[in-house]
Each structure stands twice: as structure tokens, then as C-alpha cells.
Amino acid sequence: MANNYKMIAKTMFGFESVLANELLQLGAMDVKEGTRMVSFVGDKGFMYKANLCLRTALKILKPYKSFKVHNEKELYDQIYALPWEDFMGVDDSLAIDTAVHSEVFTHSQYVALKVKDAIVDRFREKFGRRPNVDLKHPTLRINIHIEKQFCNVSFDSSGSSLHKRGYRSSTNIAPINEVLAAGMLLLSGWKGQCDFLDPMCGSGTIPIEAAMIACNIPPNINRKEFAFEKWKDWDEALFEKIEESVMKKITDFQYSIKGYDKAPSAVEKATENVKNANLSDFIKIERKDFFHSEKETEGYLHMVFNPPYGERLEIDVEKFFESIGDTLKQNYHGTHAWFIATNVDSIKSVGLRASRKIKLFNGPLEGRLLKYVIYEGSKKNRD
Template sequence: MANNFKMLAKTMHGFEDMLAKELTDLGAINVEKGVRSVTFEGDTGFMYKANLCLRTAIKILKPIRTFFVRSEQDLYDKVYRMEWERMMKVNQTFAVDATVNSDLFNHSKYISLKTKDAIVDRFRNILGKRPNVDIKYPDLRINIHIQRNQVTISLDSSGQSLHQRGYKTATNIAPINEVLAAGILLQSGWDGQSDFLDPMCGSGTLCIEAAMIACNIPANINRREFAFEKWADYDEELFEKIVESSLKKTREFHHKIYGYDKAPSAARKAADNVKNANLAEYITIEQKDFFASEKEGDEKLHMVFNPPYGQRLEIKEFEEFYRNIGDTLKNHYANTEAWFITADPEAVKNVGLRPSRKIKLYNGKLESRLYKYDIYAGSKKAKFKKPQS
């Protein structure tokens, strides 16, 4: 307990509840939801585990100093007094990200620059040399958050966004973000207890994330590195133990996962990404037009997909496209729980089915809805429920 410290996990709008549950299930203490974030406490090993295992987190930040400021000079002075030489070597690189919500300061890039100057000046005055800035691949990524006159300085333990899992080397137009895909699957209640189909699989992201959830595979097991691996206090032996322990908690999956795409190039890219994720034994990718397909067998099917829509892709006769989605589900996919996300509410009106649930999400900056359709066995007609908002 004495070695625990406070951390902050960033996430997407609407994912706070799921992330809080993930953290609690993983063993975090004092979990508290914020806006697009969740704070929690744990030790260094838990920080490693959070980066490795969390599916709906984008970043894991470790706050190292909080203080109040009255001016730009006050900010500079207080950043300057921090012992940065204990956190990085002069021959290492660093970068500063800033988020500002304050009447005192109105430009995040200027705050980043002021913070950078204070760090560089301290090194130059103490050691006679200065570290360089590397915005893309720094050895130390520093996060500064200003809320009114309160400043929080954090170290970014993740580095590149945690949606960059490491398995996706080939993408198509408008690929779905991996964190968004995992969140959609968790929102849909996917638990690996049935067959799964993404009928418009694109790069294969939903299939891959579905397999990782079903098998309880750590979300970021395929990443090449995390930022904390370059920290001065990085414990490689501890991290290896965390990885080994997490992999021991994987489980067998006794159903099938399918991905369809009518474009040969998309199917090839999806298959490559599945192979990169080491999940080829669980996922089958086929070049197939969903509108010309039929459900395999009578058992329950869990379907989740991200159809193209007007803001992201040009669709000719999109009304017919979405009408075909509804017709295919009604006529060929009995005993299916179907979910899809779209930012085009007009398109959904053409599906011809009444959704049993609607969940507000964001796909990038696009306000979207995740729709659920229950296609029951024994009838080609959908039985409807009153939508839940």
C-alpha cells in the first residue's frame, strides 16, 4: 500500500464506466470516474499491467507534481525547480503535451514551449548541456494539464496512444480505432459464448478485438514498446513477470469468429492483421458480400460491424445500402444479436427494423450511435422492444 500512487487513465467519451470496471477488475483501488478519464491508485507493477491489459484506455498518466500558478513566470519557475535530471539523462530526448482550460493561459502550444524552456534551462545551468526535443519518439513524454490556476505535471507511461495495439500493419479507408472497437464490443455484451461475425470487416479490427476479449488476451501484448520502458526507474524483470502472469490468465475459446468483406483487398489486409495478432486459429476471414450471405447453423450469433456512412465514405444510393442491411438480417440471420455503429441517423431509418437499444458514442469527432437489433429464431420478422436511450 505504501508504494501505491495516483494515476489517470484517459479514454473516449462514453467509455468511462467500462474503463472504471476494467480497472476495478484488474485490481485498482480508489477508482473514480471523470470526464473521458478515470483516476485510480496502484503500484509500479500495476501501472505496467494497466498499459498491457486495459482495452478501453488511451493513455496512462502518472502525476508527479501539482501546484497553483499566478502567471507564466510562476509556471516557468515551478517547472524549473523540479528535479528533471532524476527523471532523464541529458542525452535523452523529451516532449511536452499540454491541455489548458484556464483564463490565465489560452494557448496550449505556448504552455508546452514554456515548460520545455524551463526543463532545458535547468539542465543547461546544472550540467552545461541540454536535452533535445523529439515530438514523435521521445525518451520521456511529459503531460501538463492546467485547470484554471491549478497545474498538474504527469509522466506519460504509455507513449503512443494505446489504441495502437501493434498488430495492424495494413488498413483500409476509414478504419475503426482499436479502443473504439473494444468499447463497442464490451458495450454489446460480447463475452465469447457464441459465434461472432463482422460482415463488413475492413481491416479486421472488430474480429481481432473480439478474439482477444474471448480469450482474455492482454490488449497490448503485440505492442513493441511502452514509454515507461525508457524511464530511469524501469524494472524490466518486474514487467516480464507482469506479462507472464497476464498470459497465464488467457482462456480457451470454443466458438468461431468470422469476418466478411466483399473487397478482395480488404479481405487480404484483414487476414494479414489477424496473422500479425497471432489469432489465425480463432478467426476466419472470407471475401464475401454480406448481402448475398446466409447465417451458418441455428445457434445464436453475435454480430458487430461498422458499416460505411456518408461522412466517412461515399456511398451511392445509401438508402438502398441500409435497406439491404435490414433485409439481410430479417431474411437470413435468425437468432442473431446484431449491433452496428453509424453517424448517419437518416441512414438508420432505411434499415426497416426497430432497434432495441441506442447508445451514444463518438467515432473520432463524429457523434454516432450504436444500434442493437434482435433478430429472433423461428420467424423472419423481428420482434421489437421499446428502444432504450
């Protein structure tokens, strides 16, 4: 227990309970949901495991210090007083991410500058030299969060956002964030229990995330690096042991996972990304227009997709969503269809009653994840 400490997993709005459940299944202790975050307790090995295995986390932060600050001098002095030389040397580099919700501190970049000044001034005073700033691949990425008069200093163990899985080399015009895709799939109840279809797959993110869930593949197994690999206490042997143990839990998949797109360029990109993710045996990408397609499987079909909203792709939104409803109703009996929509009129245009509506955000756009149950024949049962 002595080696355990509190950590924070950052996520998107609406995925807090999904992430909390993921953490519990991984073996985290003292799991508590917040807004766009979940706190938990674990050791260094669990921090490595969380970065590798969590599908709906954006960052894993390791809190270091919390203190009150009433003005910028107090902020500078408190940061200056911390023993930064315990975590990095003069030849290393740093980056500072800030989030501020305060009447005193109103500009996050200014806060980042003051924090950077305090750290490098301490090094200059002690060693006559100072570490450099490296925004892309720093030795130490420091997270500063000021809420009113409280300043929380954390170390970012992830580095670049965990949605950057490492498999997506090609994207289409409006790619879905990988964490959003995984969260939608988990909210939809997808566990690999039947055939799966994304009828508007774009660059293939949703089918790839669906296959990784179905086969229990760690989502970040293809990532090139994590920030903790540059920390002074980096334990490569422990990381390799964790990696080996999670890889042993990968399972096979008995059903089909398909992605359709009518654009040849999207099909090409999706196929390439599936190959990058080493999932070509599990996912079939086809050039097909959903509106001229029909259900190809006998049993129950699970469908999750991210239709264009007319924000970055030019479409007649109402007509487009009306066609989605018509195609589902006429050609996809025995299907549970889930998709995200950001426009109230588009939801009305579907012409079907959604059995669930979950509030989510796609980037800055507020939307709803909608569930439509398309029954076999004339069944009137409600799920």
C-alpha cells in the first residue's frame, strides 16, 4: 500500500461513468467520478497499465502538490520552492500545460510563463544553467490547474493525448476522435457479442476501436511513446512485464466487423489504418453507399456510426437524416443502431423514436448519442 498514490484520468464530458467502470475492471482503488475526470489510487505499474489499457482516458496525471495562491508573486514563490531537480536535470526539457478557473488568474498562457520562469530561475540559481522548453517531447510535462485560489501541480504521465493511438496515419475530412469513438461503443453496450457495422466509416476509427474492444486489445499498444518513459523512475522491465500480461488477455472474435463508405478515398484510408492497427483479419472495409445497402447478416446486428453534421461536410442535413431513418426502417430489421447527432432538426428528421439519448460533445459541438431499435418484422416489443 505504501507505493500507492492518487492519480487523475481526464476524459470527455459524458464518459465519466464509463471511465470509472474501466478503472474498476482494471483493478484501480478508491475510484471517484468528477467532471471530465475520474480520480483513483494505484502504484507505478498501475499507472503504466492505465495508460496502455484505458479506452476513454485522454491523460493520466500524477498529482504532486496543492497550495493556495492569491497573486502571481505567491504562485512564483511556491513553484520556485519545489525541488524540481529531483525530477529533471539542467540538460533536460520541460513543457507546461495550464487550465485556470480563477478571478485572479485569467490567462492560462501567462500562468504557464510564470511557472516556467520560477522553475528555470531555480535551476539557474542552483546550477548556473537552466533546462529548455520543448513543447512536443519534453522530459517532464507539468500540468498546472488553478481553481479559484487553489493551485494543483501534477505530472502528465501520458504526454500527447491518449486518443492518439498510433494506428491512424490517414484521416478523412472530419475524423472522429478515438476516445469519442471508444466511449460511444462502450455506452452502446458493445462487447463483441454479434456482427458489427459502421455504415459511414470514414477513416475507419469506429470499426478499429470496435475490434479492439471485441478482442480485448489494449487501445494504446501501437503508441510510439508515453511521457513516463522519460521520468527518472522509469522502470522498463516493469513496463514490459505489464505489457506482456495485458497482451496475454487478447481474445479471438467469432463475428464480422464491417465498415462502409461511399468515397473511394475514405475506403483507402480506412483500409490503411486497419492494417496499421494489425486488425486486417477482423475488419472488412467496403465501398458502399449505406442508403443503397441492406442488412447482410441473419442474426442481430450492432451498428455505431458518426454521420456528417453539415459542419465540415456539405450536406442537406434534414434530407440526409431522413434517409438514415428510412434505410434503417426498410433494410435493417433486427438492428440496434447508435449514432451521434448535433442538430435538433436532424434528430427530428430521422422519423424514428430514439429509445435512448445521451448528451455528449464532439469537439466543441454539443450532441446526442441516439439509440434506435429496429425490430424484426412487425414486432412491437420495447427493449
